[in-house]
Amino acid sequence: MLSCVPFKFLGLPVGANHRRKETWEPVLSKLESRLSSWQGRHLSLGGKVTLINSVLNNIPIFWLSFFKTPKVVWEEITRIQRSFLWGKPKDDKRRMAWVSWDKVCLSKEDGGLGVKNVELFNLALISKWGWRCLEDRQCVWSHILAFRYGGGEQRIREETSSYRLQKASLWWRDIRTVCRGKVNDQCWFLDAVSQNTDGEVVWDSGNDGFSVKNVYTRLYSSWCEAFRLDVCKVQVILSVWRAKVPESVKCFGWRFILNSIPTREELGRRGVLLGSDSVVCPLYNRVTESKEHLFLLCTESAKVWKKVLFWLVREEMDIGIGILEMDIFELFSSFLEVCVRAPLVPFFWLLISWNIWRARNELVFSNKVWDVSRVVNCIKSMGWEWFFFSYQRARV
Numbered sequence: 001m002l003s004c005v006p007f008k009f010l011g012l013p014v015g016a017n018h019r020r021k022e023t024w025e026p027v028l029s030k031l032e033s034r035l036s037s038w039q040g041r042h043l044s045l046g047g048k049v050t051l052i053n054s055v056l057n058n059i060p061i062f063w064l065s066f067f068k069t070p071k072v073v074w075e076e077i078t079r080i081q082r083s084f085l086w087g088k089p090k091d092d093k094r095r096m097a098w099v100s101w102d103k104v105c106l107s108k109e110d111g112g113l114g115v116k117n118v119e120l121f122n123l124a125l126i127s128k129w130g131w132r133c134l135e136d137r138q139c140v141w142s143h144i145l146a147f148r149y150g151g152g153e154q155r156i157r158e159e160t161s162s163y164r165l166q167k168a169s170l171w172w173r174d175i176r177t178v179c180r181g182k183v184n185d186q187c188w189f190l191d192a193v194s195q196n197t198d199g200e201v202v203w204d205s206g207n208d209g210f211s212v213k214n215v216y217t218r219l220y221s222s223w224c225e226a227f228r229l230d231v232c233k234v235q236v237i238l239s240v241w242r243a244k245v246p247e248s249v250k251c252f253g254w255r256f257i258l259n260s261i262p263t264r265e266e267l268g269r270r271g272v273l274l275g276s277d278s279v280v281c282p283l284y285n286r287v288t289e290s291k292e293h294l295f296l297l298c299t300e301s302a303k304v305w306k307k308v309l310f311w312l313v314r315e316e317m318d319i320g321i322g323i324l325e326m327d328i329f330e331l332f333s334s335f336l337e338v339c340v341r342a343p344l345v346p347f348f349w350l351l352i353s354w355n356i357w358r359a360r361n362e363l364v365f366s367n368k369v370w371d372v373s374r375v376v377n378c379i380k381s382m383g384w385e386w387f388f389f390s391y392q393r394a395r396v
Contacts, residue, residue: 011062018067019170021076027060028073031080034059038084045255046247048085049113056081057116064118065125068174074118081115096270098260102227107220111229111237113254116216120223123178124216127189130179131210134193134201145172183222192218233257243346244390245354252357253350256291261357264289282364294360295353300370307376308352351386355379 006016016023038051060077063069069077078101085104087095106112136142179189194204203210229237240253255261265288268279281289283300295301359375362368 012066017170019070021070021072024063024069024073024076027063028076028080030059031056031077035080035084044248045085045251049115049251050247052081052085052115056084057118057121061125064122065128067171068126068178069118069122074122077118081118085115096272098255098262099258100227103229103258106224106227106229108241109234109238110224111234113251117220117223120219121216123181123219124212126175126178127215128210128212129175130189131193131203133175135210183219186222188218188222189215229258239346240350243350245347245350245386249350249354252354253346256353259291261291263291263294265293266291282360283370295356300372301356303372304356304375304379305352307372308348308379311376311380312348347386348383351383352379355382 006013008014013023018024034055043051082097082101082104083095086097103111104113105115105117108114132139133142133145137146180187182188192203194202196202203214208214228234236257237254240250240257243250243253252261259266264273264279264281267273268288273279276288279288281287281293281298283294284298287293287298296305355375355378359368359370359378363370
């Protein structure tokens, strides 16, 4: 058996150096092959997020729960996830990521998409071994570790000479590194470990005791401080997540609020479109196509809003108010709050904006004629469809 080292046992490589990228190639190849079997171009952003959370994050979980992932590996896993989310590159050219991955990994309560951060998730999984070293002292493997490295909390907490650590296994060195690590200058693991009056080791970061979920929450709460969104934006995004609309439309609203809609102005700012003529509005060829212009200020979009508001309240409404001084979501809300109850404002805001965006894209990419009446009819039919679908789901 020694002549066959490294070998696989229960799917994990025994005797291999897990700090090398080559050891992780089976996991990375499996992720890549799984992506190639999915037609990502036929999935909405919401569908891709669901797949990333339910499948892509679970493929390498067995490895992540035993080995500390090298930086080059978790960066590669993140690259695979990011490429799938924003579109697979063509001709080896990197596709544009419209929102930074750190914001994508924020929880939905903090204004993100709720995708797990691979690095933090790996640390949470590895910390379970450190916890078991402290708690499961009667296990055989714990006795072996105690015999070689010392018993109790001291085996993790105490300083160890570099000479002694060189004789330790890579696996044990990584456990010590994780459990002694710091986030925002705080020892997130050791500071959460204490003993009760009976001498038992307890995890005091919550009443639920130690769990990978609690550890990930503790790590995330420290990590996300550097990437938190504006409080007002977060409140608007939360109202989008609560809206009774399809997931793809919610993700559209999320991108809308984070200024990541590919309008011509935004494409020009990112160097995709060059020249002043290439960024003009396709509906009104005199003004730059910004988000505010396309969805509200454009004369064609204003006609849509006017007809929809008339449909809701059965009277003419003046929308010529102080546009430039207001946030665009506030502006939409000011229109709609006089027509519908406040909880329905995100529903109608997303409904109208989504259909304007769809009609604009049909004009740009399919040369379909812009017709205000057709856009308004789509808003009405789609609105009733969403409403009855959400009502039936509520009854079930």
